[in-house]
Amino acid sequence: MPGKRATRAQRRRHEEAAEWLLRNGETGQTVAERAAFQSWLERDPENRRTYDAASRLMGEASSAIRSDPSLQRVELRSPRSGRILAGCLLAIGLAGVLFLALDGPMRLRADAMSGAGEMPFLTLADGSLVQLDASSAIAYENSDDRRTVRLLRGRAFFDVARDPDRPFTVEAGGARVTALGTAFAVSLGDTETDVAVAKHAVLIEWAEAAYPSLRVSEGEQAVVDDRAGATRVTPDAALALAWRRGQLVVDNAPLSYVVNEMNRHFAGRIVIAGFGLADRRISGTMTVSNTDAALDFLQRALGVTVNRIGPLIVVRGG
Known part of the structure; x- marks a missing residue:
């Protein structure tokens, strides 16, 4: 392939x-x-x-x-x-x-990377604009007939420069996301790839070509299971793009997921201690780019305690 x-x-x-x-x-x-x-x-x-x-x-x-x-x-x-x-x-x-x-x-x-707490804006050679989330990386290449970006880690938002003769495609996990005159974000997870469309539409295809292609329109978010090729589409693009403001919007998400997102923005390391605490569920909007504010949110919402040991933060059950 x-x-x-x-x-x-x-x-x-x-x-x-x-x-x-x-x-x-x-x-x-x-x-x-x-x-x-x-x-x-x-x-x-x-x-x-x-x-x-x-x-x-x-x-x-x-x-x-x-x-x-x-x-x-x-x-x-x-x-x-x-x-x-x-x-x-x-x-x-x-x-x-x-x-x-x-x-x-x-x-x-990678051709471009962001460190912990960095969310840089980039301009590609074709004039397309890219914003990387913290702890993210991309590689890109231009040819006479195609523009290709590989999302290697994390998330990126793309505002694509118009060029009808050269399609703009983002490869992430097992998915290929082609812009249809658009602005959109792609998030690469361990088993899922999320696509949130801010303008116009995108076409999602699979590298293995075993599943039908899918068009995702403005305001929609598609969550792609990279292993099974299954996709669910919801009208949640605005929530999925909250990371561009340093925010995380979750609905009944496990604490382990929230801490992973916080670690993108923290130069040290945040760990969860205590049996079963990682699976505790949480809902709400928090500013993960501000570690102290996010920790305060967790303390209020879940009643956890927080201990700092140099660059290490330990979250324990209350």
Whole structure:
């Protein structure tokens, strides 16, 4: 399937970029090896973009290691050759940890990302406007006959620039959402993809092509089950778009879902402690972009207690 082929191609490109990054760090590289690397860079613009992203991330990891006094004081009790090898392994291991901590895998895939508490506005090359929700990521590409955005994480709102000759499609989960002259938002969940239409309409299709396409009109929200292809449509687009104002509107939602949404906007981590508390239900409108206000809402609505331990917030039953 096209989506799966694209994923395999991206994975191979990332592996090749990492391999070239390591090879280019070695001494004694031959003229033929340098020429092969240059040929790989020029073969596809995505190769250069991916390699540059990998270089930046490795530089950030190396800088973090060099600047940490605790790492500089590490003593390895072994012969000199063993000490050098152990030091290299330590640096590689720490760089790998930092690569993950810095969200390296997602950075290699994404063209635009937002951090915790960030909700940036972007202008794509075709003039379309995008707003990312906190902790979200997208990749996009333009061709002569199509404009494609892949929603890799979180949510995004799209105000699409008119171009009848090049359809604008957002790929998220197993769904493909094509604009029909429109403004709409797409939210990517673990098992569901939500589409809320603010203007005009969109056409939802499935990558597997096993289910009929669906037109969703202005003011409607479609919730797509990525596993079964089932879809329910409701006139709730306005509520679904509340995230653009930093708000969350819920009706009998589990506390676990609310806390996950709050974590998008919180630089630390909010966790739920206590048996059964995560399944407690809550309804209402809260400002999740303001962690203190959202916690106050939970305390009033559910009677929970909140304890802060540095960057960690623990929510317990009252």
